[in-house]
Amino acid sequence: MKDLTDDVLVPISALEHASYCPRQCALIHLESVWDENVFTLRGSAAHQRADEPTTRQEGGRRIERGLPLWSERYGLIGKADVVEFDSSGTPYPVEYKSGPAREGRHESIQLCAQALCLEEMLGTDVPKGALFWIASRKRVEIALDENLRARTLEIIAATRSILQGTDLPEPANDKRCPKCSLLxxxxxxxxxxxxxxFDPFAPRPERME
Ligand code: SF4
Known part of the structure; x- marks a missing residue:
């Protein structure tokens, strides 16, 4: 097993931030900057409901809420909103998100990292999970395929690099910013x-979306 004593443990929640904007990740997780806006307030309310640890049976499934997660292999730590276990014991993570259903590209990274933890913790495959969009009450199944896993590993490495660094990443200054609580x-x-x-020839930040 990998020795993580020299590595920074990456909070799973930081992956969505890093995927959205590396600077947002650094501001929240390095500088402890956090401003509420309508998007984050919706998200907090959603997570308060899903975070309370409970276990119940429903329709042949065991449903765990607020399940602690970790991965020694990838140096991850966090908590799952909901993990459902079918009669065969296969875990199915469900991540609650505020707002109406969206593409969920960044949110899927977080979900996939949860699956990586569950696979290591429980020694079983986690082939899919779901994002539950609170405002539209829509559950969207996400295939945890090779492409998503590869992207998730890239974001885990990038997030660790951000958390180990001292300099704030450059601002995106693009269409992500008006929706960002840290604007x-x-x-x-x-x-x-x-x-x-100061320098008209200074490189402009890359537009990521
Ligand atoms: S305001 Fe823009 S650049 Fe700054 S953290 Fe938010 S998304 Fe990133």
Whole structure:
């Protein structure tokens, strides 16, 4: 088993932030900046309901809420909103998300990391899971395929690098920013304008979406 004593444990919740914007991940997990907006308030309310640890039986399935998760292999730690176990014992993680159903690209990374933990903890395959979108009460099944697993491993490595670093990543300053709860703390437009005023040939940040 990998020796993690020199590695930073990566909170599973940081992966969605890093996938969305590396600077957002650093501000939240390194600088402890957290501003509530309508999106995060919805998310907090959703997670408060799903976070309380409980076990119950429903329709032949065992449903665990607030299940602690970890992976020594990947250096992950976190908690699953809901994990359902069918009669064969196969785990099926369900991650609750605020707002109406979206593409869920970043959220799927978080779900896949939960599956990696469950596979290591329980020694069984986790081939799929689901995102549950609170506002539209829509459950979307996500295949935890090779592409998603490869992307998740990339984001885990990138997140560890962010958490081990000292410099804040460059601001995205693109269409992600208006929806970001950290917009007022981050000031992406002001930073980019100031940098370009100082050096008109300064590289502009890449647009990731
Ligand atoms: S405001 Fe934009 S650049 Fe700043 S953390 Fe949010 S998404 Fe990233």
């Amino acid at each position: 007022d703390a981050c000031l992406p437009g002001a930073i980019v304008r100031a940098r370009l005023a």
